[in-house]
Amino acid sequence: MSAAPGAGAAAATLYTNRRVAPLLALGFASGLPLALTTGTLQAWATVDGVSLQAIGFLTLVGSAYTLKFLWAPLMDRYTPPLLGRRRGWMLVTQLLLAAGIAMMGLMSPHDALLPLALAAVFVAFCSASQDVAFDAYRTDVLHKEERGAGAALSVLGYRLAMLVSGGLALVIADSWLGWGPTYLAMAAVMAACVLATWWAPEPERPAAPPPTLAEAVSGPLREFFGRSGALSLLALIVLYKLGDAFAGSLSTTFLIRAAGYTATEVGTINKVLGLGATIIGALLGGALLARVGLYRSLMLFGLLQAVSNLGFWVVSVSPRSVPLMAAAVGTENLCGGLGTAAFVALVTGLCNQRFSATQFALLSALSAVGRTYLAGPLAPVMVESFGWPGFFLVTVAIAVPGLLLLWWHRAQVRQLDQVGA
Incomplete structure (x- = not known):
């Protein structure tokens, strides 16, 4: 009869581990920008009366997510000046994401579709780059028995972020704040995720980066x-x-x-x-x-x-x-x-x-x-x-x-x- 409570305590200890727990917030940071450059952006463009052809063009914004392996070697080779190789790149991309999402909030599809689309491309690029750094960080920081729990918390955080930047953002934009202020609010949430990157620990045995880009x-x-x-x-x-x-x-x-x-x-x-x-x-x-x-x-x-x-x-x-x-x-x-x-x-x-x-x-x-x-x-x-x-x-x-x-x-x-x- 005592096995189940013991198993529950072991699971709680696993998920609250200093290396595992931050992955919930970091997974949230990873998932937040996606809907803002896809479904939520398309909904904004639709409400603003943008043509169906132009809305279809916006689907190309997310190409960075499928091409991120092309610049991943740069993130393996070079180390930013703060927080180490993995957390440093997460910090850089999160700050750029907050700025990019805020920039989107200062435009509108009706009046500035092309600049807004370019800003969305920039956000998607930074988001895909954050994914590269986050996936590498999770790989480096977790012990072998923590990999499943780390993956689970990452998925949970990612899904919750999709709800916030997808469904919840639509409700906020339609009923309360309007589209531009909603994007500014999402930029503030993105900026707050920097705290999770700062709190997350460095890998215990960080590997040396490759000596050359080649x-x-x-x-x-x-x-x-x-x-x-x-x-x-x-x-x-x-x-x-x-x-x-x-x-x-x-x-x-x-x-x-x-x-x-x-x-x-x-x-x-x-x-x-x-x-x-x-x-x-x-x-x-x-x-x-x-x-x-x-x-x-x-x-x-x-x-x-x-x-x-x-x-x-x-x-x-x-x-x-x-x-x-x-x-x-x-x-x-x-x-x-x-x-x-x-x-x-x-x-x-x-x-x-x-x-x-x-x-x-x-x-x-x-x-x-x-x-x-x-x-x-x-x-x-x-x-x-x-x-x-x-x-x-x-x-x-x-x-x-x-x-x-x-x-x-x-x-x-x-x-x-x-x-x-």
Whole structure:
């Protein structure tokens, strides 16, 4: 009977650890700018009467997030004068972000669309750069048993920031302050995040930066591809969450168009229950990972991710039922949160501290390949070929190759648990 309280105390100690706790605020800082340059900015432009063609052009603002690996070597090579290599870059980018978001708040889409778009590009660039520094910092500062908890708190902070700069910002702008003052308020929140960077500790054993920029560019690739089974490890990164990505790529369309739920029902369930389940899954995954190890967590959570897709299959063959739909969405998001915590811990463990900014940026970009270039284009074709029930059954099968690759690399993954911070 005493095991559960002991487990709870251990989880509380893990999440309040001096190295782990700041990641909640730093994850929040990482997530805050994204909606301000995407959904919230598009909503502002729509309300201001900007043409649909121009609004479509604004979607290009976020290109920096997919290209951040190009300048990540600079952040591995050079160290700002304050707070060390990782925290120093976080400090620089957060101050620039506060200034850039405030600059956006002093313009309007109706009167100055091009200058506003350029300011948004600057904010997206600084935000992507902050992500590079933050991911590298988390990789460098955490001990091996803290990686899951660190990933979980980062995800939680990021999601909360998306709520603040996405949904909450729309309400504030529409009902209280107006758009410009809302962006100025978000800039103040961004500036306050500097305190978290200042409070966060330095890594206990910071690695020396690469001696030259050429080494910072080529070293991460040589180091990674010098490992045994490097190519199949990359395949594991692409495939581990692929079944989850396929199932999620058309889930909203399926629930509204095929299953007959209203947009309000789907939106409410996704925003409230889906977000809550993802957060619980990530936190639970981080705590379990510290207890059972990385390999067993990845295998267990990967199996749960695959099986959870069957919830949508049940919805596709059952009469319309909001509780059933909520159960399917909640289960899928819970298991997805578990898998995300373990997956981020895996990517963190695969990074060498000397090149963690570049390697994490490259591996995280690679992890998006399946979601962007496979699930997006192929899912509609599969639905047309197999129907919705068949599609969701196939997504379970799509998860299998990633699990087989994980089993194939079980010795290497288990070895990551033996490596310190």
